[in-house]
Amino acid sequence: MPHHFQSPSFSRRTFITTAVGTGFSTILNGKEVDENLIIYQPESNIYKKLNVPFNSDLSFTPAAIAACTDEISVAAAIRYARENKLKISIKSGGHSFTGSSLINGGLVIDVSGIRQKFYRAKYLSFTAGAGLKLGEVYDYLLRNGRLLPAGSCSGVGLSGLTLGGGYGFFARQHGLTCDHLQQVKMVDARGKFLDSDNDPELLWACRGGGNGNLGVITSMKFSTVRAPKMFTTQKFRASKLTPSRAAKLLKGWFEVAAELPKPMFSAFILNGGHLTILISSTYSSSGPAFQKAKHALLKLGTKTRGTYSKPTATAVKTYSGRPNPLPFRNMSAGYYNGFADLEDIAEELMKTTIANPGVLFQINTLGGAISDSKVPSAYPHRAYPFLGELQSYWQSPAQKATLMPAVDKIRQLLSHIPHHYVNYPDPDLKKPNRSYYGENLEKLSKIKQRLDPENFFSSAHLSI
Template sequence: MCAAPAAARMDRAAFQELERSFSGRLVGPDDPAYDEGRRIWNGSVSKFPALIAYCTGVADVVAALESATRGGLPVAVRSGGHSFPGQSLCEGGIVIDLSAMNGIRVDPVNRTVRAQAGVLLGALDRETQHFGMAVPAGIVTHTGLAGLTLGGGIGWLMRKYGLTIDQLLSVDMVTADGTFVTASASHDPELFWGLRGAGSNFGVVTEFEFRLNPVGPTVLAGPILWPLEEAPHVLRFYRDWITDVPDELTTIVVHRRAAPLPSIPAELHGRPVIAVISCYAGDIETGQRVLRPLRTFGTPLLDLCAPRPFVQLQAMFDPSFRPGWWYYVRSCDIERLGDEVIDISATHALRITSPLSTCNIFHLGGAVARVGEDETAFGGRGVTHTLNINGNRTDGEGFAEERAWAREWWSALEPYHAGVYVNFLMDEGAERVQQAYGADKLRRLRALKREFDPGNVFRSNQNIAPAA
């Protein structure tokens, strides 16, 4: 057991008072489960909370929150624990852990699903795909639904159906003063607006209700690989090709060293490659025609694009983003893949040394852009791409070099930055949070923060300070 610092210990009387009103498990520094409990997906983050409160329902959430505020302790909220900067943990405070609140209820008649805040994306897909439906949500199955949704939610279905927040019908939440509220388009619409893109700032969401969309169960999906030295040519072709592809197609461009997966021939393992990974969520034959120009461009090293179950596609990135590895990310939105952006990216991609480091370029547009910029707090409806530059290692060895590589690539692109996706931010300060939302939205969000969390209890996030 790793010894926790003295500051990470809760007052005994306060612990006993919480224990009397709490039905879940309370884990402190002296508990054998503490070290495991304070581990999160990003292994580079190590924090020592005073208490981890594994909640079983709303009453537990309220009790843990009230205990923290009475004692003046910091609060962090954890569902999947996938926050890049580790904001689902806090030093010397209470972690409100929602992992046990993982119920899912599908209504196939009304095409809706209710999911508690501890649900992971893989579980949501499994339940909804049983009925041939899905919520657009993420690309890694062990991501927590709550954090992904509250920041926006980009994924394989976004060009056809929009972001995860665009499917959101209502939210149940506990506010900073312990009040239980429900927000929707007709009930507290201003709060509902803010929750869709900046939601972690206003309370602890305990349950979501989403609209379901018909998907699959088979989609045309998978990667096509070219040698990385051909990246300038591939990216220029790709930029021109995607200008008129249908909304059914969502693509992600990946720069990396080919992973040692069973589906990839051994002779390609570790080779620097550029890949375009596609998901065509529509008629398979039509998708084959749409993807033919991409599949016949140049001389691909490998083409794994094929009809496959949607749930298989959703798990495709899992081996590349395993829990406990060390992750560092720099991200930006860009207006378009201009020649300068392409050349910068191709140059820095050739400097990849870690077998785990990647740069992913997400293609937005389609249904994402058809929602008005001011309809939700999410910023960046009009951009065409989001870049996610990951400097990753299995542990701390060589991690400083990977961070430097990611920062250098990001800095080289700075003249072309057009905002940032809030879920891809590290601890980068208030200026970067403003870049995620823009000045006008931020003013509106600060007023909302003042109404629902004037004491900034919920500050272990990409924080929005209450208006003065």
């Protein structure tokens, strides 16, 4: 076993005092199942702190939460679940839209205490414990001049993101997070320790098809890329939009976005009647591609306040999102080839979004290195250059009640869209597995049957 894959030296007490941020006395609230595992039950403060999904509209009452700090405690938690006939869920960053990392009446295997991180300069590789969050991964690697292309929100778990794919500002240039995954360690349903170096199919499955389905991932090794020194962004805005004007802007944006070179990313974000178009680049804003996109977006009639170039470490913090939970109902709005996929519904889609402040319809650019990648992976939808996301946020139950019909109407409008991103799950999809895994579904199902024949890992919505 190479040095960087040894079990982390974190103790349970370190986990409890750092991950949960509380004092030693509260450990007494936990039940020491054996020397490797502490289980927290509903009366414990630590249970209350760990039983928090990022989506605060959801709530769960697990029978207990196992606070794991290494693969040995994960195996002990699996044993405990079997002995007590408990169903389980696996939780890392807790950002699942649908709360698939928590479970009513079952045991939550919380891996957020598995926190080792190790950059090996000789191999340019990064080994991460399953509990790390994106913010600390960016901080750590950027200090070493390296980058793992990932999502933007700092609280998202590296595990959940990678196991479902993982895209962000840098994905068009460098590929998905899962494209950089080189090795995983997993505890299976029998508590056995698996290493993907001995099972290439396991690695394949974990590149985009491993969220909560196969076993508990405890450690991941990634390749890294050289970090760009600067990161540049510019926002273009239009407001008081009518549906037909918004549809024209959508068409225009698709045309501009389709021409972007790999180091550039763009997003179209319609929030009620306000449109923001973001472009970003790891190159200078004075370069021809950035200038071309900027002039084309201004020609569409948008307004801008200017370009912002910051050192990458500062820039990623600007987009790190809010740390605390909030109520929402978000889901994939599907993968698109271009405007033609939305043309027939564009005005109605824009009309419903505009009429319902609190509803956001967003499209992000994919393509580039994601489409070009030859990395064997369960992530199936590489060919699509665009990904849509439907979001809704509310301030009060009354506002929620008015937004939900609008969200459902937009979902109906999009019902012809066949493929969806598994990390933006939508439990109401008619054929979720096919939508998420496309033509890789059969191979993934076979791997699932081999690794977990009893379907022990069955709580995630993404279960196959």
